[in-house]
Amino acid sequence: xxxxxxSKPENIPEAGGVEHFLVEGLHCPSCIREIEGTLQKxxxxxxxxxxLTTGRLAVEWAGGNQKSAANNDxxxxxxxxxxxxxxxxxxxxxxAAGDREGRWLLICIGIAAFALMNIMLLSISDWAGxxxxxxxxxxFHWVSALIALPAAAIAGMPFYKSAWGALTSRNLNMxxxxxxxxxxxxxxxxxxxxxxxxxxxxxxxxxxxFFLLIGRFLDRKMRNHALATAHNLINYxxxxxxxxxxxxxxxDCAIDLLDTDMVVRAAPGERIPVxxxxxxGTSEVDTSLVTGETxxxxxxxxxxxxxxxxxxxxxxxxxxxxxxxxxxxxxxxGLMETAEQGRAKYVRLADKxxxxxAPAVHILALATxxxxxxxxxxxxxxxxxxxxxxxxxxxxxxxxxxxPVVQIVASSRLFKSGILVKAPDGLERLAEIDTxxxxxxxxxxxxxxxMANGDSIDPKALELAxxxxxxxxxxxxxxxxxxxxxxxxxxxxxxxxxxxEPGMGLVATIDGQEVRLxxxxxxxxxxxxxxxxxxxxxxxxxxxxxxxxxxxxxxxxRDAEEVVSWFQSRGFDILLLSGDRPxxxxxxxxxxxxxxxxxxxxxQDKIRRLEELKAQGRKILMVGDGLNDAPALRAAYVxxxxxxxxxxxxxxADFIFQSQNLDSIIRAYQVSKSSRxxxxxxxxxxxxxxxxxxxxxxxxxxxxxxxxxxxxxxxIVVTSNALRLNLTRLYSSREGADRS
Amino acid sequence: MTGLLFLIPAALFLGLIGLFAFLWSMKSGxxxxxxxxxxxxxxxxxxxxxxGK
Numbered sequence: 001x002x003x004x005x006x007s008k009p010e011n012i013p014e015a016g017g018v019e020h021f022l023v024e025g026l027h028c029p030s031c032i033r034e035i036e037g038t039l040q041k042x043x044x045x046x047x048x049x050x051x052l053t054t055g056r057l058a059v060e061w062a063g064g065n066q067k068s069a070a071n072n073d074x075x076x077x078x079x080x081x082x083x084x085x086x087x088x089x090x091x092x093x094x095x096a097a098g099d100r101e102g103r104w105l106l107i108c109i110g111i112a113a114f115a116l117m118n119i120m121l122l123s124i125s126d127w128a129g130x131x132x133x134x135x136x137x138x139x140f141h142w143v144s145a146l147i148a149l150p151a152a153a154i155a156g157m158p159f160y161k162s163a164w165g166a167l168t169s170r171n172l173n174m175x176x177x178x179x180x181x182x183x184x185x186x187x188x189x190x191x192x193x194x195x196x197x198x199x200x201x202x203x204x205x206x207x208x209x210f211f212l213l214i215g216r217f218l219d220r221k222m223r224n225h226a227l228a229t230a231h232n233l234i235n236y237x238x239x240x241x242x243x244x245x246x247x248x249x250x251x252d253c254a255i256d257l258l259d260t261d262m263v264v265r266a267a268p269g270e271r272i273p274v275x276x277x278x279x280x281g282t283s284e285v286d287t288s289l290v291t292g293e294t295x296x297x298x299x300x301x302x303x304x305x306x307x308x309x310x311x312x313x314x315x316x317x318x319x320x321x322x323x324x325x326x327x328x329x330x331x332x333x334g335l336m337e338t339a340e341q342g343r344a345k346y347v348r349l350a351d352k353x354x355x356x357x358a359p360a361v362h363i364l365a366l367a368t369x370x371x372x373x374x375x376x377x378x379x380x381x382x383x384x385x386x387x388x389x390x391x392x393x394x395x396x397x398x399x400x401x402x403x404p405v406v407q408i409v410a411s412s413r414l415f416k417s418g419i420l421v422k423a424p425d426g427l428e429r430l431a432e433i434d435t436x437x438x439x440x441x442x443x444x445x446x447x448x449x450x451m452a453n454g455d456s457i458d459p460k461a462l463e464l465a466x467x468x469x470x471x472x473x474x475x476x477x478x479x480x481x482x483x484x485x486x487x488x489x490x491x492x493x494x495x496x497x498x499x500x501e502p503g504m505g506l507v508a509t510i511d512g513q514e515v516r517l518x519x520x521x522x523x524x525x526x527x528x529x530x531x532x533x534x535x536x537x538x539x540x541x542x543x544x545x546x547x548x549x550x551x552x553x554x555x556x557x558r559d560a561e562e563v564v565s566w567f568q569s570r571g572f573d574i575l576l577l578s579g580d581r582p583x584x585x586x587x588x589x590x591x592x593x594x595x596x597x598x599x600x601x602x603x604q605d606k607i608r609r610l611e612e613l614k615a616q617g618r619k620i621l622m623v624g625d626g627l628n629d630a631p632a633l634r635a636a637y638v639x640x641x642x643x644x645x646x647x648x649x650x651x652x653a654d655f656i657f658q659s660q661n662l663d664s665i666i667r668a669y670q671v672s673k674s675s676r677x678x679x680x681x682x683x684x685x686x687x688x689x690x691x692x693x694x695x696x697x698x699x700x701x702x703x704x705x706x707x708x709x710x711x712x713x714x715x716i717v718v719t720s721n722a723l724r725l726n727l728t729r730l731y732s733s734r735e736g737a738d739r740s
Numbered sequence: 741m742t743g744l745l746f747l748i749p750a751a752l753f754l755g756l757i758g759l760f761a762f763l764w765s766m767k768s769g770x771x772x773x774x775x776x777x778x779x780x781x782x783x784x785x786x787x788x789x790x791x792g793k
Contacts, residue, residue, distance in 0.1 A: 052776035114759040121751055
């Protein structure tokens with residue numbers, strides 16, 4: 001469907017014989033075996049290995065540099081034969097850098113853990129051995145220093161770098177007090193060690209680093225996951241089109257190499273890869289992703305077709321009119337970018353907390369120092385030590401963990417119920433919404449036709465219709481088969497010779513009678529029968545009898561009504577913005593009790609409505625799936641798409657849900673709401689802890705033992721508070737419960 | 741107290757072994773595919789070999 005985002009049409013051979021592929025539909029152990037076993041039979045392949053976590057396949061070519069487009073195609077073909085969809089994976093430098101950073105953090109955690117354990121060993125004997133000799137104590141301190149100093153120099157790097165970056169841009173972030181606490185406590189400990197003092201804080205400094213690195217790692221992991229999801233989506237797009245050359249032969253061509261006036265062939269069941277004009281063939285095209293229109297549109301010669309629409313019944317030859325960069329799709333992407341710029345930058349909760357916390361801590365420490373200097377006679381060294389103790393005890397451990405722990409618990413909880421969190425700050429934004437805007441086709445409805453008048457038709461007629469429909473892939477025929485299954489009517493394909501006329505219908509001679517199934521022209525419906533605007537229709541004509549009308553309509557998701565009323569009863573404003581025809585939209589809105597709706601809306605209209613609402617200070621959740629929704633998904637405060645959505649929309653959305661039911665939206669909202677509550681309780685706990693601990697530290701009562709206990713207990717409290725998220729009961733629609 | 745002179749280096753040495761084991765396992769990619777590994781344990785290795793070659 002696509003012409004953008006593909007920078008490298010053919011794979012350029014590089015050094016090193018490994019190529020990566022994305023594999024769709026990987027989920028079970030036997031998939032791994034099948035793929036690896038089959039690929040290893042290929043003489044070009046030395047080794048093939050599937051990574052189930054990332055859904056990627058690494059293929060090592062045999063015999064040096066055999067990376068070539070032909071070999072890649074062969075692998076993709078093999079995957080196709082096994083029933084998987086494979087795509088060449090183009091590595092993205094940004095995500096590779098993310099990977100490296102994640103590994104580096106993991107190494108830092110390893111080093112910090114090693115240092116912490118060994119220093120703890122020494123510190124505990126130090127605290128316990130009150131009768132320990134000065135020299136033994138000194139030895140312990142020196143050994144601790146030997147471990148702590150290099151370890152802190154390496155493992156603290158992520159914090160020092162970020163703090164330095166903030167300071168040089170005249171800013172304060174959470175890493176400034178962290179770095180200061182670590183560095184100052186180490187400096188103070190070294191001074192104590194040299195002067196044979198009592199109290200060293202090597203263990204506190206390492207523990208601080210260890211806990212915070214874990215928080216940092218979780219945060220990074222979540223962000224990487226979101227990035228990788230988005231990146232995988234981009235890679236799923238086809239980069240090739242089938243072109244018809246002058247002598248009538250077909251060949252594959254990369255989309256980037258297409259030119260205007262070339263002729264492209266779109267097979268039935270494929271997405272049309274270009275904007276163009278049909279020069280040969282008649283077919284029906286499903287434009288629902290682009291326009292929101294439910295009914296397939298019939299196209300013939302001289303009709304315009306657009307990138308991303310689905311060709312349904314028969315092959316079409318299309319003359320390319322717009323090149324990549326100028327297609328309808330590109331217009332929509334342009335709109336999306338404008339929408340993106342209009343979106344206010346969201347400041348994450350953790351950063352907001354840091355803006356209050358960092359200055360407060362520094363002022364407290366300074367006040368402690370000045371207080372001791374002015375009101376006592378202990379001298380500047382002792383005053384400084386006390387001030388540093390304040391910095392250590394206010395350790396932002398709990399604060400640093402408060403947000404990431406909650407987020408990781410929340411997103412794994414959502415993942416288990418079929419919701420993917422794509423934007424790292426999506427959960428925070430979702431908790432603030434007050435207005436929900438739905439798209440119709442594919443969002444409130446399933447985007448698939450369902451038989452509307454099945455009950456009023458003679459089962460015999462249905463059975464006959466099904467015997468023809470069985471051999472067609474047309475969506476209405478499939479809906480007819482489903483309707484028969486639901487009513488227990490047998491669907492056996494007729495053994496009589498059958499002919500399908502593209503864009504018209506089917507005909508067969510059964511028991512000496514001609515049976516036709518198709519559109520009204522095909523079945524010779526008299527002109528005086530009125531057109532209907534509400535339903536898709538099929539006609540069945542047996543011999544010379546009157547044709548029977550079979551009507552179909554797009555079905556609402558089973559729990560759409562329930563979900564809409566759930567939100568309405570909680571005071572949310574619900575809007576319906578659809579590109580579909582007014583009478584259909586009105587009917588759906590009435591059924592769901594939505595009073596505010598807009599039909600025949602173009603992408604620009606949807607954005608304009610959202611902008612109006614935003615101007616009123618509303619925070620909008622946009623739920624949509626079509627290409628025509630993509631700009632709106634970007635413009636909204638936060639957005640959700642079903643996994644059946646167009647690629648571009650999935651990319652634009654903050655969340656993706658996989659189920660057939662809409663109750664995922666409620667669950668996502670509930671989780672975001674409770675994680676917000678938990679983040680705030682975590683902040684409150686951290687504040688409470690500081691209120692108790694700081695006076696002790698400022699009064700000079702802090703010992704290394706107290707610091708260690710305070711630090712670890714506050715981290716444990718915060719983490720176990722976050723785990724409470726797993727206890728909240730999530731909404732599940734009644735309909736959904738019946739079905740699954 | 742002379743025991744300490746053995747015990748502290750011994751503790752450090754054991755800790756270092758753990759650290760290097762961790763770094764090695766990371767470098768050799770053992771954390772790359774956390775989901776697949778649990779299934780791979782169930783495959784008959786020689787069977788894949790036979791099918792493969």
